[in-house]
Amino acid sequence: MATSRALAYLESRKNLTGSAGGLLGLVLTFTGVAGPYWPLVVAGLYGAGALIAPPDRPPLPEFPTPSAQLEAVGADFGKLETYLAEVGLPASTQTRLTELTDLLTALLDPGWAAELLAQDPEGVHTLSRIVRQDLPEAVDSFVRTRWWTRLTPGQEPPERHLERQLAALGEEAQRLAAALRDTEAMRQESHTRYLEERGN
Structure with a gap:
């Protein structure tokens, strides 16, 4: 049960959007913009991305045609x-x-x-x-x-x-x-x- 939830989260919009934010933080780190606070920048951008991402909609039930x-x-x-x-x-x-x-x-x-x-x-x-x-x-x-x-x-x-x-x-x-x-x-x-x- 916990494994399936974890896998579902990995594929969720929140994780994907947060990961995009985290990648942006890493880019800022490598360009020298983030400075010594780069872990906070990466984590903050990941969290911000996860918060603004729209929630996943459950699939519609399938009814007979x-x-x-x-x-x-x-x-x-x-x-x-x-x-x-x-x-x-x-x-x-x-x-x-x-x-x-x-x-x-x-x-x-x-x-x-x-x-x-x-x-x-x-x-x-x-x-x-x-x-x-x-x-x-x-x-x-x-x-x-x-x-x-x-x-x-x-x-x-x-x-x-x-x-x-x-x-x-x-x-x-x-x-x-x-x-x-x-x-x-x-x-x-x-x-x-x-x-x-x-x-x-």
Whole structure:
């Protein structure tokens, strides 16, 4: 521990700046300016350099990039698909669920869509929330409510709420896909303008 601190100090800005000051003191000594007080001059210049040097900044913590986050969401989506296949949802919800999972698969599929999405941290966050929180919670709450509904018949069927939740999630995913499409369309239009203006 003490050795690592010593090595860290040797490489620090304070030591490097102080050493530069100390070298200046030695130059003054050899030119005869420092006189008999040269040890004090060298030590003083070293100390002054060490004091005025800016402190070393600790390195910033490394966080996963949007691309790495997207890969992690894709892995979690694979787990979610396995869970959805085992739950046994009613047929009335299958169409909406299939539409949603197909869209999520397309967004998470490695390729141009994922590359574009990786440049949009908000989009990655939206997709992550759907996969890791909203969709699992919607299905799990349906499964739990369905069990209680069997004990107390006559209540509103829980699949209606699930259908509405899947519809809302589908719309959110569609908005995300539309935003990505608009980004690509704008890039295409910009390239068209560039080529046309270059020709003039």
